Amino acid sequence: MSSSNLRIGGLVSGLDTDQIIKDLVKAQRLKLSGYQQNKTILEWKQQDYRSINNLLRRLRDVTSDLRLQGTYLRKVAVSSQESVVTATGGTTGEGVYSIVVTRLATSATKVGRSLSADPTAKIDTSASLWSQRDLFADGTDADTDTSVNFEWGSEGDTFSFSINGEEFTFANTVTLDRIFAEVSANENAKVTMMYDSFTDRVVITTKSTGDNRPGDEIVIDDPSGFLNGLLQFSGAVETGGENAQFSINGLATERTTNTFVFNGVTFTLQGVSPDPLQPARVTVSTDTDGIYNMISEWVELYNSTIESIYEKLNEKRYPDYKPLTDEQIESEQLTDKQIDKWEEKARSGLLKNDRLISGEMTKIRMAVYRIVKGIEDGYRSLADIGIKTGEYEENGKLYIDEDALRKAIESNPEQVMTLFTHSSGNEDEMGIARRLYYTLVDAVDRITDMAGSDGDLGDSSFIGEQIRSVNKMISREEDRLQRLEDRYWRQFTALERLVSQLNAQSSWLLSMFNTYGGNQ
Numbered sequence: 213m214s215s216s217n218l219r220i221g222g223l224v225s226g227l228d229t230d231q232i233i234k235d236l237v238k239a240q241r242l243k244l245s246g247y248q249q250n251k252t253i254l255e256w257k258q259q260d261y262r263s264i265n266n267l268l269r270r271l272r273d274v275t276s277d278l279r280l281q282g283t284y285l286r287k288v289a290v291s292s293q294e295s296v297v298t299a300t301g302g303t304t305g306e307g308v309y310s311i312v313v314t315r316l317a318t319s320a321t322k323v324g325r326s327l328s329a330d331p332t333a334k335i336d337t338s339a340s341l342w343s344q345r346d347l348f349a350d351g352t353d354a355d356t357d358t359s360v361n362f363e364w365g366s367e368g369d370t371f372s373f374s375i376n377g378e379e380f381t382f383a384n385t386v387t388l389d390r391i392f393a394e395v396s397a398n399e400n401a402k403v404t405m406m407y408d409s410f411t412d413r414v415v416i417t418t419k420s421t422g423d424n425r426p427g428d429e430i431v432i433d434d435p436s437g438f439l440n441g442l443l444q445f446s447g448a449v450e451t452g453g454e455n456a457q458f459s460i461n462g463l464a465t466e467r468t469t470n471t472f473v474f475n476g477v478t479f480t481l482q483g484v485s486p487d488p489l490q491p492a493r494v495t496v497s498t499d500t501d502g503i504y505n506m507i508s509e510w511v512e513l514y515n516s517t518i519e520s521i522y523e524k525l526n527e528k529r530y531p532d533y534k535p536l537t538d539e540q541i542e543s544e545q546l547t548d549k550q551i552d553k554w555e556e557k558a559r560s561g562l563l564k565n566d567r568l569i570s571g572e573m574t575k576i577r578m579a580v581y582r583i584v585k586g587i588e589d590g591y592r593s594l595a596d597i598g599i600k601t602g603e604y605e606e607n608g609k610l611y612i613d614e615d616a617l618r619k620a621i622e623s624n625p626e627q628v629m630t631l632f633t634h635s636s637g638n639e640d641e642m643g644i645a646r647r648l649y650y651t652l653v654d655a656v657d658r659i660t661d662m663a664g665s666d667g668d669l670g671d672s673s674f675i676g677e678q679i680r681s682v683n684k685m686i687s688r689e690e691d692r693l694q695r696l697e698d699r700y701w702r703q704f705t706a707l708e709r710l711v712s713q714l715n716a717q718s719s720w721l722l723s724m725f726n727t728y729g730g731n732q
Contacts, residue, residue: 240696241539243689245537247682248686249534249535250682251679251682251683251686253535253562254678254679254682256558257563257675258664258675260562260563261662261663261675262659262664262666264563264659265656265659267520268572269656270513270517271513271514271517271652275510275645275652278645278649282303283503284628284629284632284633285303285304285629286302286499286503287302287305287497287498287499288301288496288497288501289301289477289495290494290495290497291492291493293492294482296311296313296481296482296485296486297479297480297481297482297492298479298480299478299480299494300477300480301477301497301499302473302476305477305496306496306498307475307495307496308494308495309479309495309496310492310493311458311460311485311492311493311494312459312485312491312492313456313457313481313483313484313492314457314458314459314485315454315456315457315484316470316481316483316484317454317456317467318421318452318453318454319418319420319421319453320418320430320450320451320452320453321450321451321452321453322416322430322445322448322449323413323414323415323416323448324413324415324448325349325413325444326349326411326413327349327412327442327443327444328348328349328412329346329348329349330347334409335347335348335412337387337388337407338387338388339387340387341386341387341442342364342368342384342385345364345384349444350442360434360437360440362436362437362438362442368383368385369383369384370382370383371384372435373433373434373435373436373438374432374433375395375416375431375432376400376402376429376430376431377431377433378400378401380394380398391405392405392407402418403416403419404416404417404419413444414443414444414445416430416445418430420469421470422454422455422456422468422469423454423455429453455467456468456470459491460474460479477494477496498621498622500618500622500625503625503628504618504621507599507617508612508617510645511599511610511612514610515610518576518607519607519609521569521573522573524563525564525565525566525570526564527562527563528561529560529561530561533554533560535558536551536554536555536558568659568662572654572659573607576651576652576655577607579644579651580610581593581594582647584631584640584641584643584644584647585640585641586634586641587630587634587641590624590630591630591631592631594631594644596620597616598613598614598615599611600613631643632644632645632646633646661674662674663675
């Protein structure tokens with residue numbers, strides 16, 4: 213129900229109508245204020261639930277990697293001569309590899325003759341071809357019998373050429389930089405082009421290395437004479453394009469590239485061996501540091517997660533501090549600092565001893581502490597590999613004995629892997645990371661059902677439904693108060709009319725008394 217915002221009362225009666233009605237309605241606004249405070253508490257509580265859920269999601273994602281066997285199978289490769297060969301360990305290939313490199317794989321290359329007619333006035337690759345047409349040597353070469361000239365035509369005319377069957381067309385006003393960029397970016401041409409200002413020459417190089425194979429040569433088709441004439445490739449001979457030659461553990465072999473995989477290990481040849489009698493030794497072994505760091509970081513995240521959540525569960529509640537309403541802030545004339553301090557206490561302890569969160573945390577802790585029953589021989593608990601729990605008051609924090617954990621990883625890496633990753637349909641027989649992962653998945657889902665997720669436009673959670681219900685009550689109460697205020701205004705307006713009428717009658721009677729009294 214709408215009403216006019218411009219209301220003037222008390223002109224006849226002298227009453228402060230606006231203030232009187234505000235005071236009358238104020239007493240009726242207590243119910244609305246209660247609804248608004250309940251809504252604020254629900255919104256705060258929803259935010260707290262979602263914050264906890266975000267912590268659990270992060271722990272879930274890290275735990276997900278911990279439950280995968282490939283995480284524990286990582287190898288580290290160390291080379292005794294990194295200037296000759298480097299390597300990256302995979303999940304297999306543990307051992308020692310002796311490598312002697314006699315030749316690196318190279319790309320095929322064609323190099324043109326000097327572009328510029330005058331060495332003191334070299335071509336500017338950022339300027340248009342047309343503007344520099346008189347600076348090009350354009351096919352003339354005293355040392356060769358071949359002479360190909362570029363067909364310039366008129367300004368703006370186009371020309372075409374193809375490299376390895378890929379055709380390119382440009383206007384004669386384009387820059388060399390633009391041509392080189394487009395050719396190099398074309399995957400089908402399989403080459404790169406560049407200009408060396410020092411030698412004043414253009415170079416075409418294959419993107420692949422190794423001996424030329426069909427499709428990997430530099431094949432030029434140049435009807436316009438741009439490549440052979442203007443860029444001076446007439447008579448240019450293709451060089452390079454050789455395989456890498458090396459021996460690995462005494463086996464002489466070749467590769468078309470300098471990076472290759474052998475026995476699950478990725479090797480990259482960096483240079484020729486300075487002494488063939490002193491091979492580079494690549495040692496591939498279990499990545500103890502990597503596995504230790506991964507477990508250590510998981511423990512650190514687990515501890516910080518439960519610390520933050522239990523801090524929320526044990527937070528002090530201040531029941532006398534309710535969310536401030538707009539009327540309270542305005543009437544009390546509170547400063548921003550006072551408002552922040554009040555809200556800090558009003559928000560405190562909303563999840564104190566919360567049954568849902570407490571229940572999920574108990575499940576999470578049990579998933580970590582319980583032994584893995586499905587393992588016959590080997591490690592069956594975190595304590596077996598040097599990870600122990602703290603005191604009861606610490607809510608189950610984990611503590612690592614670094615020496616014990618490193619020893620377990622070095623001596624029995626497969627047993628450490630099994631402890632975390634063991635697969636079973638029985639929860640008691642699941643590896644710790646696998647069991648914890650599914651426990652966290654369930655916890656996140658339950659909390660999402662309670663409070664929804666950030667950015668969820670169609671929030672159908674339990675608290676989301678409660679907030680919608682309170683919004684309806686707020687809307688109904690606001691309508692009721694508006695109707696009440698309108699009724700008060702109608703009543704006071706009627707009062708003003710009555711007072712006005714009484715004043716008019718009094719004036720008339722007074723005038724009559726004065727008239728008749730004066731005639732006697």
